Amino acid sequence: MTSQAFYEELQGVLKKYPVKQSAVLEALYILQRDKNYLSDEDIHTAAEALEMTVTEVQAIVGFYSLFRRQPTGKYLIQVCTDLPCALRGADAFYRRLCERLGLPPEGGTTADGLFTVEEVVCLAACDRAPVAQINLQYFEHLTDQAMDAVIARLREQG
Numbered sequence: 001m002t003s004q005a006f007y008e009e010l011q012g013v014l015k016k017y018p019v020k021q022s023a024v025l026e027a028l029y030i031l032q033r034d035k036n037y038l039s040d041e042d043i044h045t046a047a048e049a050l051e052m053t054v055t056e057v058q059a060i061v062g063f064y065s066l067f068r069r070q071p072t073g074k075y076l077i078q079v080c081t082d083l084p085c086a087l088r089g090a091d092a093f094y095r096r097l098c099e100r101l102g103l104p105p106e107g108g109t110t111a112d113g114l115f116t117v118e119e120v121v122c123l124a125a126c127d128r129a130p131v132a133q134i135n136l137q138y139f140e141h142l143t144d145q146a147m148d149a150v151i152a153r154l155r156e157q158g
């Protein structure tokens with residue numbers, strides 16, 4: 001998105017809010033929407049447009065896990081490997097998933113940029129592990145086979 005396009009869209013957004021700063025989440029959403037992460041330039045753009053400091057914007061971005069600071073695949077696969085899930089095999093499930101996607105054991109983004117895989121802490125579905133959240137949709141009681149089917153379907157969607 002060009003900065004001109006951003007400023008044009010932001011004008012419409014600002015009409016909904018009493019003060020510019022109140023629009024910060026929506027402004028950041030717009031800046032992240034196309035490329036799936038926020039660059040340093042985006043942070044500065046938001047700060048300037050909303051008359052905030054860069055530190056204030058960074059604090060907000062850091063608080064919300066849906067804002068990404070690194071290039072992220074179209075599909076963000078977050079697998080809970082916290083202790084209760086690890087006891088149900090989620091840890092090993094995660095490593096096998098990374099291996100099948102050609103990623104290092106700690107996760108990362110596939111070469112085609114389609115999938116980013118990362119470990120997260122409790123997704124509040126401890127009794128349904130292994131559990132993954134993919135772009136906010138939950139997949140529970142996962143097996144390798146079930147996960148591969150989900151990935152194949154997402155690959156088809158592109």
Ligand code: FES
Binds near residue numbers: 080081084123126129
């Ligand atoms: S510990 Fe994994 S969902 Fe709660």
